[in-house]
Amino acid sequence: MATPHKLTADQAVSFIHNLPKMQRTNSLKNIKLVLDQLENPQNKVKTIHVTGTNGKGSTCYYLSHLLTATNQKVGLFISPFIIQFNERIQINNQPISNKELVELVEIIRPVLARISDQQPEFVITEFEFVTVLGYLAFAKNQVDYAIIEVGIGGEHDKTNVITPELSIITSIGMDHQALIGPTLADITTEKVGIIKSTRPVVIGHVPKVIRPIIQKRIREQHADSYWLNQQFNVAQQVIKTQHQVYSNIKSVANVEQIDMAIAIQAYELLVAKLLTPKEVVEVLNSVQIPARYQLVHKGPDIIVDGAHNVAAVKELKKYLASHYPDKTKVTILTAIMKDKDYRGIFNLLADYKIKVTTIDNPRAAKQTDFAQLDFKNLTYIEDYVAYIKQWLQQARPTDTLIICGSFYFASEVIKFFNKN
Numbered sequence: 226m227a228t229p230h231k232l233t234a235d236q237a238v239s240f241i242h243n244l245p246k247m248q249r250t251n252s253l254k255n256i257k258l259v260l261d262q263l264e265n266p267q268n269k270v271k272t273i274h275v276t277g278t279n280g281k282g283s284t285c286y287y288l289s290h291l292l293t294a295t296n297q298k299v300g301l302f303i304s305p306f307i308i309q310f311n312e313r314i315q316i317n318n319q320p321i322s323n324k325e326l327v328e329l330v331e332i333i334r335p336v337l338a339r340i341s342d343q344q345p346e347f348v349i350t351e352f353e354f355v356t357v358l359g360y361l362a363f364a365k366n367q368v369d370y371a372i373i374e375v376g377i378g379g380e381h382d383k384t385n386v387i388t389p390e391l392s393i394i395t396s397i398g399m400d401h402q403a404l405i406g407p408t409l410a411d412i413t414t415e416k417v418g419i420i421k422s423t424r425p426v427v428i429g430h431v432p433k434v435i436r437p438i439i440q441k442r443i444r445e446q447h448a449d450s451y452w453l454n455q456q457f458n459v460a461q462q463v464i465k466t467q468h469q470v471y472s473n474i475k476s477v478a479n480v481e482q483i484d485m486a487i488a489i490q491a492y493e494l495l496v497a498k499l500l501t502p503k504e505v506v507e508v509l510n511s512v513q514i515p516a517r518y519q520l521v522h523k524g525p526d527i528i529v530d531g532a533h534n535v536a537a538v539k540e541l542k543k544y545l546a547s548h549y550p551d552k553t554k555v556t557i558l559t560a561i562m563k564d565k566d567y568r569g570i571f572n573l574l575a576d577y578k579i580k581v582t583t584i585d586n587p588r589a590a591k592q593t594d595f596a597q598l599d600f601k602n603l604t605y606i607e608d609y610v611a612y613i614k615q616w617l618q619q620a621r622p623t624d625t626l627i628i629c630g631s632f633y634f635a636s637e638v639i640k641f642f643n644k645n
Contacts, residue, residue, distance in 0.1 A: 234323035237330040238310045241358075244351040251381040256353045260386060262336045263357070266364030270300065272387045273491065274419045276375040277395030278412075279537045280429065280484045283514045284395050285372045286318075287488035292370055293317050294508045295496050300363035300371035302384070304355070307515040307636045308643070314359045316366050329358050329365075352376050353383045370495065380418025391491055392419045392426040392448075395484065397435060398536035399566070409435055417442040425449040425494055429487045430480075457490045459483055466490055471502045475510045477518045477548070480540040485509050516635035518544060521642040525620040527613075529639055531632040533562065535569045541629060542573060549625045552576050556616070558609060559630035563590040570630075571600050577627075578602055582609040584634050610641060 232240060248255065260267055273288065275281045282303055292299045299317055306312035311320035321329075333354065340347050349357075356376075363371040370390070375382045397413050413435040420426045420442050428439060430453060443450045451457060457466040459479070464471040464486045471489060476482045489505060500508070513519070516531040526549075532541040549555050556578045561567045567590060571579060579602050583589045592605050606612045616626055628638050 232327055232330060234327055237327050240330065240334075241310070241351055241354055244354055245348055246351055248348065248350050248353070248383075253381070253383065253386055255347065255349055256356060256383050257386055258340060258347075259333070259336055259349060259353070259357050260360065262340065263333070263361060267360040267387050269364040270360075270368050270371045272389040273370060273372045273391050273393065273495070274375065274384070274387060274389040275372065275393040275395065276379045276382070276416045276419050277393070277429065278398040278534070279540070280395035280480060280487070281374050281393075282531075283481060283484040283517055284393060284429075284487050284491075285374050286512055286514050287485050287509055288491055289315070289318055289372055290508050290512050291488060291492040291500070291505065292372075292496070294504070295492075295498070295500060297369040297496070298366070300359070300366065300368040302356070302359040302363075302371065303374045304352075304376060305632050305636065307632070307639055312515075313355060314362050316362070316368065321362055325362065326358075329361050332361065333357055350383075356383050375416075375419065378412075378415040378418070380415050382419075385419060388421050389419070389424060391494055392421065392424060393429075393487060393491055394419075394426065394431065394439070395429040395487055396536065397431045398534070410438060413438045420446050420448055422446045423448060425451065427451045427487055427490045427494070429453045429483055451490050451494070453483065453486065457486055459486045464489055466493055468493060469499075469502050469505075471506050473506055473510075478540060478544040480543075481514075481517070516632055516639060519635075519639065521639060522617070524622045525617070525624040525626065527617075527626045527628065527642075529635050529642075530627065530629045531635045532629040533565060533631045535566055535573065538570050538573050538629070541627070545577075545627065549627075551623075554621075554623055555625045555627060556580060558582065558606070558612065558616075558626060558628045560584045560609070560634035561590050561630040562586075562588045562633075563594055564588060565590075567595070568598065571598065571603060575600070575602065578604075580604050580606045580609075580612060582606040582612070584609075584631070584637060586631075586633050589631070589633075609638075613638070613641070 275285050289299050289301045301315040314321050373384050426448050459482045462474045519529045521527050521529050532538045558580045560582050583591050
């Protein structure tokens with residue numbers, strides 16, 4: 226297999242997106258083979274590994290900002306992106322440039338060609354390629370820390386080729402049952418695979434019923450553990466750890482305060498000379514998480530949130546109860562992936578007017594998927610852009626439109642508002 230010609234940035238992204246989506250096996254053999262050919266860049270930087278059903282992206286952002294504010298050079302690996310592919314790989318909270326993206330892709334492509342020549346059955350997926358891209362970028366930039374967000378699960382996730390300084394489990398709930406389930410115990414067993422020997426772990430909101438599974442892994446790995454509501458806690462805009470009290474947290478939702486608390490606890494474990502509590506709070510209060518309770522239009526308010534499973538929609542409901550208590554003035558516009566529990570999501574939102582739509586994504590639920598559902602408050606919308614424009618024309622200043630259901634949908638909507 227000959228090495229292809231040099232790419233433009235658009236061609237590089239297109240090349241990545243055209244790679245297979247799923248590996249035939251959950252083995253890490255293929256990604257390890259590529260990394261080995263690249264002299265294992267993942268071993269040349271200190272890493273923090275983050276998993277969780279919800280909250281992992283926010284926690285990664287908060288921790289990245291805390292570390293950069295302490296003069297650390299920080300790599301951030303997240304998914305999905307909201308506006309631009311480059312967001313998936315960041316240095317000091319800035320996406321890598323198109324130039325660097327192309328350079329990294331050009332380093333990896335010949336390696337794939339060599340392996341394919343020797344092993345015709347060799348396959349690398351899009352996520353594996355992007356993961357290699359991230360580790361290579363962080364090694365080349367000589368970051369002090371690289372924060373790595375897990376794709377799905379933990380034990381068999383393609384990012385799980387590292388021995389991190391610290392692991393984080395933000396939350397555990399029912400999601401991706403077909404891939405890492407079907408039970409909550411199965412999901413937990415998969416996620417605790419990121420806990421490594423003698424490396425501390427920070428644990429957020431997890432149900433009591435699966436705590437023994439986490440504790441067993443912690444004992445086996447001789448790891449120190451830091452649990453929400455034990456070593457650190459959150460109450461009424463105040464975060465307390467064993468060493469400090471952080472007051473005047475200004476997050477829009479309680480779940481965001483939990484993500485901040487997890488980030489603070491991790492930060493305290495990683496950095497010797499800390500910012501003052503006041504400085505920490507100032508940093509956290511300044512962070513805008515993309516597609517997380519994001520206000521894209523004011524008066525009437527339009528909020529975009531990536532809530533895409535039952536646990537996240539429960540948190541969204543709490544946010545609505547405190548910020549928009551009059552349910553008659555709230556409309557939900559949602560596009561949902563077909564592998565999600567959309568019946569459970571619609572049950573949670575039964576008190577609201579729901580407009581359901583679809584997006585151009587093979588995983589997206591279509592009109593036929595919703596046809597058999599018997600929800601009186603549910604209406605299918607063919608063209609969500611036309612609907613948003615119509616809603617804006619007809620809405621009163623006190624009305625609210627909540628757009629949720631998928632980060633892919635959130636991305637499309639935010640791009641629409643950025644253009645308009």
